[in-house]
Amino acid sequence: MGSLSIWHWLIVLLVVVLVFGTKKLSSLGGDLGKAVKGFKEGMKEATEEETKTVETSAPKISGQTFDAEVKKENDKTHA
Numbered sequence: 753m754g755s756l757s758i759w760h761w762l763i764v765l766l767v768v769v770l771v772f773g774t775k776k777l778s779s780l781g782g783d784l785g786k787a788v789k790g791f792k793e794g795m796k797e798a799t800e801e802e803t804k805t806v807e808t809s810a811p812k813i814s815g816q817t818f819d820a821e822v823k824k825e826n827d828k829t830h831a
Contacts, residue, residue, distance in 0.1 A: 769777065 772780075
């Protein structure tokens with residue numbers, strides 16, 4: 753009694769089609785598709801902009817190595 757069977761869903765679908773009509777439902781589906789497509793394009797553009805920002809702000813490493821020495825000063829000389 754708690755779960756809905758396929759027949760319940762078919763009846764709900766039939767009622768929705770009768771109330772809104774097929775023309776209204778097809779335009780609603782088209783609008784929904786355009787909204788999803790726009791959302792995906794926006795997410796793609798945001799990701800590309802973020803990638804460009806990271807690439808331009810990150811320092812370029814050319815494969816060079818640096819040799820350096822670290823010298824520790826004696827603490828007694830500063831006291």
